[in-house]
Amino acid sequence: MPQHLNMTALLVDEYDTALSFFVGKLGFEVREDTALGDGKRWVVVAPHGATSALLLARAVNDRQRDAIGDQSGGRVFLFLETDDFARGHLTYTQRGIRFVEEPRSEPYGIVAVFEDLYGNRWDLIEPVACKG
Known part of the structure; x- marks a missing residue:
């Protein structure tokens, strides 16, 4: 099933x-x-x-x-995948989204943590599979 x-x-x-x-x-x-x-x-x-x-x-x-704002005890709670991290990060920054860390490369992709209006933490992530 x-x-x-x-x-x-x-x-x-x-x-x-x-x-x-x-x-x-x-x-x-x-x-x-x-x-x-x-x-x-x-x-x-x-x-x-x-x-x-x-x-x-x-x-x-x-x-x-x-x-x-604390549904996960302060950990990243939700994961928003994008096919273009740089575009998404720039767009969200221009719209006033608060990133709580700088973008970084990880084995699984490019990622940065942001907070929603309540303080829930999200990953904005471009997975390795999305890169070329």
């Missing part, structure tokens, strides 16, 4: 604030934004052409609110 990860839930404070970042700064597309009643929405974003997506899940209690 073939399987794949379809979505990852990401805790956010407010839907529209999160959409401004993921669509406006990272350039993701909105795949779905459906009202579910009582202020709850099913909001899905993804990079253009990606098969996986993020479900932006608004925190509704203290435990969830405390986890916003």
